Amino acid sequence: MNSEPKVYAEHTWGSFVRPAVRLKASDPDTKALIEQMMPYFPLSCEVIAAFLDDADQFWKVNYHWELLSLRVGMAMKLKLTPASISILEGIQKNLNANSPNPDHGYTSSKKVGEPHDRSSLAKITERWTSLRGDKANFRKILDTEKIAENHPPSEGWDLAAAPVARPGTSKHGTGYAVDILGRGKNQLIKTIGSALGATVVFDEKSHVHIEFKQGVLVAKKQVADDRDNGLWSGWRHLA
Secondary structure, eight states, X not given: OOOOOOOOOOOOHHHHBOTTOOOOOSSSOHHHHHHHHGGGSOTTOEEEEOOOOHHHHHHHHHHHHHHHHHHHHHHTTSOOOHHHHHHHHHHHHHHHHTOOSSOSSSTTOSSTTOSOOOSOHHHXXXXXXXXXXXXXXXXXXXXXXXXXXXXXXXHHHHHHHSXXXXXXXXXXXXXXXXXXXXXXXXXXXXXXXXXXXXSEEEEOSSSEEEEOTTOOOSSOOOOOOOTTOOSOOGGGGOO
């Protein structure tokens, strides 16, 4: 049985949820889930992502492609070892070998899905495969050179290195997964998420990914569930 976490009651919807966040209307109702968790998070935390359908997940690949490209360019202007610069040049070469069309506008977009990439499905899938390796290599450079530590804020660097689920497989497609950002608050976010009955709490450094497969549970315990079934199971708690 989860004990009820602290109630902050500091947020309105506008302060807690970024305008670009998308919501699933039913099974589950993402808006209802967010409203249920909202009182338990301080003003310093905000939801930066929620529901993403398959098309959104492919768009997210391009968002991370552009973000990584921008951050690699920033890193190459820093005083790094020749070996690190060489690796960064290799990452940039890989990124340029399969760029979106258009190749910009994703990180500055106010709406998920815009701009619309004219690349083929095969090209975007190949881009995701390459991006996975490029991000891993960038993470090594960040850690070796202590870039995030020496050139704060760290969130942008960490997000550029964060892994991206293969399009079509992300739990964001279920409607019960949210990403919550709070500078220096990751441990608090994880604690609150767990206290609210989260089925998955994953620290991605730049933010915390939380899944509420069984819904937001205040002073309730999870029930037996099929871990291999990714569908929402909050109905199990309904009277």
